[in-house]
Amino acid sequence: MIKLPTDFSLYQVDALELLRGLPDASVDLIVTDPAYQSLEKHRVDKNGKNRGRIPRLVTWFSIFPNERFDELFAEAYRVLKKGGHLYMFSDQETMFIAKPKGEAVGFKLWKPIVWDKKYMGMGCHYRARCEFVLFFEKGKRKLNNLGTPDVLKVPRILGGYPTEKPVALMEILISQSSNPGDVVLDPFCGSGSVGVAALKLGRRFIGGDTSEVAIKLSMGRLNDALATSVQNSDAA
Numbered sequence: 001m002i003k004l005p006t007d008f009s010l011y012q013v014d015a016l017e018l019l020r021g022l023p024d025a026s027v028d029l030i031v032t033d034p035a036y037q038s039l040e041k042h043r044v045d046k047n048g049k050n051r052g053r054i055p056r057l058v059t060w061f062s063i064f065p066n067e068r069f070d071e072l073f074a075e076a077y078r079v080l081k082k083g084g085h086l087y088m089f090s091d092q093e094t095m096f097i098a099k100p101k102g103e104a105v106g107f108k109l110w111k112p113i114v115w116d117k118k119y120m121g122m123g124c125h126y127r128a129r130c131e132f133v134l135f136f137e138k139g140k141r142k143l144n145n146l147g148t149p150d151v152l153k154v155p156r157i158l159g160g161y162p163t164e165k166p167v168a169l170m171e172i173l174i175s176q177s178s179n180p181g182d183v184v185l186d187p188f189c190g191s192g193s194v195g196v197a198a199l200k201l202g203r204r205f206i207g208g209d210t211s212e213v214a215i216k217l218s219m220g221r222l223n224d225a226l227a228t229s230v231q232n233s234d235a236a
């Protein structure tokens with residue numbers, strides 16, 4: 001069984017294995033950004049070949065197949081405390097696959113929150129400027145700021161870890177659905193943006209990723225975030 005951290009812990013492990021190792025009702029909040037299957041279409045053409053014109057994506061991370069979402073939701077539901085929230089990043093294809101699977105295990109999809117990245121990205125058939133964050137609830141818990149809109153405007157990250165999300169965006173979600181000292185989990189942590197936001201806000205963090213590069217990067221960023229939050233509390 002995984003022990004809950006006093007500040008943070010990181011594991012290079014499959015997301016389901018990490019979840020299976022956590023006790024029932026041990027986590028206050030899950031904020032996560034899985035490597036969902038439809039991301040693959042940005043990387044390979046219809047014949048399965050890497051798209052040479054986007055060379056950076058050739059070294060992209062591996063994908064988490066849609067069939068595994070049933071167990072992912074079941075485990076997420078088990079480890080969350082009653083009233084806990086799950087925020088899951090998604091595109092328009094994955095949203096329709098995730099909703100019934102999440103609701104089958106007991107979550108309620110309250111609504112997709114729109115992340116407005118403020119600048120257009122790739123594509124030409126309405127160029128992409130937004131992404132969705134599916135807001136699932138395990139029972140009822142009041143949000144901490146009832147005046148927050150369902151469109152969050154935070155500029156995208158350019159040139160970071162593939163699909164890296166801004167810490168400022170994660171701070172909004174974490175502030176809304178947890179309190180200082182709470183445990184925040186991200187089993188697909190990538191570069192560690194959820195963890196950095198969690199530590200900045202005085203929460204504890206558990207992160208996992210199958211990629212060695214991601215875990216090394218997260219470790220560096222989380223140690224920096226922890227050192228900064230300790231300095232800030234010493235100065236106060």
Ligand SMILES: C[S@@+](CC[C@H](N)C(=O)[O-])C[C@H]1O[C@@H](n2cnc3c(N)ncnc32)[C@H](O)[C@@H]1O
Pocket residue numbers: 013014015016033034035061062063064161162163164165166187188189190191192193194208209210211214
């Ligand atoms: C979309 S990225 C997360 C990016 C992250 N939100 C950030 O801001 O950097 C998804 C991550 O899931 C990881 N991943 C893929 N399959 C996984 C699995 N089965 N278990 C855990 N992590 C996995 C990838 O290595 C990748 O780092």
